[in-house]
Amino acid sequence: MSPYISSHTARPLHSSSIHDAAPHLDDDPVLTPDAADPFTVTTSTGFMPLRAPICNLPIAFRAVSELADAMPVTKLDGSPGLLATYQLGPNIDNGSLPNLSAEVSKLVTDNGKPDLPIITAVFRDYAFLASAYLLEPCWERFSTGKEGYGLGRQILPACLAGPLVKTASILGIHPFMAYAAAYSLYNYRCEDVSVGIAEYNNLRLVRAFEHGLDPKSSEAGFILTHVDMVKHSSGLVDGSVQLLDAVAAKNEDGATRAYELLLDTMQVIEQSMETMWTNSKPKNYISFRTFIFGITSQSFFPDGVVYEGENDGKPMFFRGESGANDSIIPLLDSLLQIPMPDNPLTVILKDFRSYRPKPHREFLAAIRQEAETIGVREYCSTNAELAVTYLRLLDHVRSFRWRHWLFTREYIIRRSSHPTATGGSPIIRWLPNQLFAVMDLMTETWEGMTATDRDGAGTYVTQMMEAVDEQRAKLSKEVQQWCAERAQ
Numbered sequence: 207m208s209p210y211i212s213s214h215t216a217r218p219l220h221s222s223s224i225h226d227a228a229p230h231l232d233d234d235p236v237l238t239p240d241a242a243d244p245f246t247v248t249t250s251t252g253f254m255p256l257r258a259p260i261c262n263l264p265i266a267f268r269a270v271s272e273l274a275d276a277m278p279v280t281k282l283d284g285s286p287g288l289l290a291t292y293q294l295g296p297n298i299d300n301g302s303l304p305n306l307s308a309e310v311s312k313l314v315t316d317n318g319k320p321d322l323p324i325i326t327a328v329f330r331d332y333a334f335l336a337s338a339y340l341l342e343p344c345w346e347r348f349s350t351g352k353e354g355y356g357l358g359r360q361i362l363p364a365c366l367a368g369p370l371v372k373t374a375s376i377l378g379i380h381p382f383m384a385y386a387a388a389y390s391l392y393n394y395r396c397e398d399v400s401v402g403i404a405e406y407n408n409l410r411l412v413r414a415f416e417h418g419l420d421p422k423s424s425e426a427g428f429i430l431t432h433v434d435m436v437k438h439s440s441g442l443v444d445g446s447v448q449l450l451d452a453v454a455a456k457n458e459d460g461a462t463r464a465y466e467l468l469l470d471t472m473q474v475i476e477q478s479m480e481t482m483w484t485n486s487k488p489k490n491y492i493s494f495r496t497f498i499f500g501i502t503s504q505s506f507f508p509d510g511v512v513y514e515g516e517n518d519g520k521p522m523f524f525r526g527e528s529g530a531n532d533s534i535i536p537l538l539d540s541l542l543q544i545p546m547p548d549n550p551l552t553v554i555l556k557d558f559r560s561y562r563p564k565p566h567r568e569f570l571a572a573i574r575q576e577a578e579t580i581g582v583r584e585y586c587s588t589n590a591e592l593a594v595t596y597l598r599l600l601d602h603v604r605s606f607r608w609r610h611w612l613f614t615r616e617y618i619i620r621r622s623s624h625p626t627a628t629g630g631s632p633i634i635r636w637l638p639n640q641l642f643a644v645m646d647l648m649t650e651t652w653e654g655m656t657a658t659d660r661d662g663a664g665t666y667v668t669q670m671m672e673a674v675d676e677q678r679a680k681l682s683k684e685v686q687q688w689c690a691e692r693a694q
Contacts, residue, residue: 224447227572228565231447241315243322243377245386245563249447252439253533253566258402259392260327261412266309267328270369273303274331277338279416289415292346294338298363303335307368310376320376326387329373333388334413336366337497337527344506345496355496355624358506360521367513378564381513382524383498385531386563388413390432397421406434406481415497425494427485432529435478439534441471446541446573454580458589465595468538472602475534479609491617495628500526503630528629529610531561533570538603540574542596543583544647551639554631561629583651590659593651594667600648601670607641608677619688634688638681645678 225231228247230238235248235256244255263271277294281287288294310328313321340362344355362370367381374381383389393412394403401408409430411418418425445467452460501507502523510521536559538544546552559567577583586596614637618627627633652660652671660668 223576224450224569224572227568231443241319241321241323243563243565244326244392245565247443247565247569248440249444250440252441252443253386253391253436254403254433254439255323255392257323258396258399259330259394259412260323261395263328263331264309264313264324266312267306267331269303270306270328270331270335273297274334274413277335278414278419280419282419284420289338289342289345292342294335295342295359298335298339298365303365305365305368307364307372310369310372322377325373325376326392328369329377329379329384330388330392331413332366332370332373333383334415336362336370337383338415339363339366340501340511341497341499341506344499348493348496355499355506357508358511360507360509361512361514364514367516371513371516380524380561381516381522382500383527384561384563385432385527385529386533386566389498389527390429391436394430394433403433403437406430406478406485409433414494416494418494424486424490427487428482428491428494431478431482431485432532434481435475436532436534438471438474438478439537441467441474442534442537443569445471446537449541449582450573450576450580453582453585454576456585458592461586461592462595465592465599468599469595469602472538472599472606476602476606476609479606482613488617488621492621495618498527498628500524500628500630502526503626525557525561525630526628528558528561528627528631530555530558530629530631533562533566535603535606536562536570537573538599540570541577541582542600542603542647543577544600544603544644546643547639549639551631551636554629554636555640558629587651587654590655590662593655593659594663597648597651597663597667597670600644600651601674604641604644604648604674604677607637607644608681611637611641611681615684623692625692634685634692638685641681642678645674648674 230242230246230248233248235251238246238256242256244257245253246256247253248256275281276288278287279290288297310325313324313328315321340358344358347354347356371381377387379387386392395410395412396402397408397410403409410421411426411429414425416425417423418429420426445464448467449461449464452464499506501511502525510523512519512521546555586592614633618633625633627636648671
């Protein structure tokens with residue numbers, strides 16, 4: 207039985223442009239090729255892997271598995287691991303890990319094609335080892351109470367760099383810790399396979415840096431809450447393509463049904479998102495966060511990192527793991543045609559697109575193009591009822607981003623003076639850039655409605671728009687306050 211939850215039934219294929227970008231969109235994931243990219247997008251699995259992540263690597267990579275098992279501060283059996291005594295780097299430097307680059311080429315199916323699920327699992331384990339190796343000195347400074355993070359290791363040895371680059375190249379992603387292919391969405395297993403992902407308490411991590419192999423730890427809670435949110439994304443994928451189909455056909459009833467699915471799905475996702483406060487305590491995040499920083503725009507790596515044997519010896523720069531690399535809100539940004547201001551913060555937002563799995567990137571680009579071609583926003587503005595549902599879905603984007611801001615404020619800003627997020631964006635100003643953008647569009651949409659249509663929108667929508675004005679003022683004040691306090 208598939209571990210995924212789906213209420214979808216067989217239905218006609220969607221528009222050709224979307225289907226070209228996501229050829230398995232309407233397929234039963236069980237019937238998709240076993241070696242397909244794990245992040246192939248379907249209306250049944252959404253942005254989750256097609257099948258549960260592979261936990262155990264092929265026997266040729268036993269040394270990788272054993273080192274990853276020994277790595278965490280607290281291992282699965284509760285005993286201290288290599289990071290507890292800052293011995294991961296010395297262990298690797300002393301030759302404990304052979305260079306298995308040649309073995310990556312052997313990860314193929316019977317017909318000679320790359321076995322992408324297995325390659326993703328190998329990439330995941332190497333990504334964890336590489337991040338831990340590079341950031342272990344920063345972790346030592348942090349955990350021993352020294353000021354600042356200092357410098358990370360500036361050279362990634364060939365035994366890590368070679369396989370990491372090779373697996374990433376096959377998958378079409380960057381050779382660094384990835385949100386989907388490593389840290390979160392391909393990093394869970396189910397304690398009871400028969401229960402699957404339906405119950406949060408049945409989820410466990412495959413890999414962790416600190417105490418995350420304990421399912422009750424904050425590290426596990428942080429990662430697995432993201433998994434729990436994304437498991438509902440099938441409704442967003444399905445609803446988005448239904449909406450595009452309806453708008454293209456000028457089918458108001460179809461558009462309304464699509465909006466209902468999107469609104470219901472976002473409500474469930476946000477309910478899951480809210481459990482972050484209890485699943486992962488704010489006081490604990492700063493600790494394991496040390497291991498998910500990137501290279502770009504970080505003081506730990508002022509000149510980048512040299513991947514030994516790669517890139518002609520020139521240093522490379524990559525953004526760190528970030529929830530901003532998730533595809534939920536970018537899908538709605540694209541579908542609803544939310545304009546972003548032309549500034550350096552938006553440049554970072556667009557750069558994050560390249561850090562998603564290839565199938566996600568292609569699907570989101572197709573959604574963005576189709577929405578612009580048929581004019582989703584314009585079409586919905588011509589009908590009072592559709593304008594209201596459009597506003598309500600925008601409000602979920604606002605609510606999601608507002609909650610993300612609260613997490614950032616309580617988990618990070620109040621507890622650390624480090625100026626950049628793990629992905630290399632300015633910690634104070636970056637999220638508000640997107641929040642203000644969606645608030646501005648909500649106001650523009652509301653003010654574009656006739657007085658009669660606004661009166662007919664109902665008390666809920668009127669109060670919703672009043673709350674937007676209040677939140678905009680509150681956010682502006684908070685950002686100014688934090689920037690003034692930190693001279694940013």
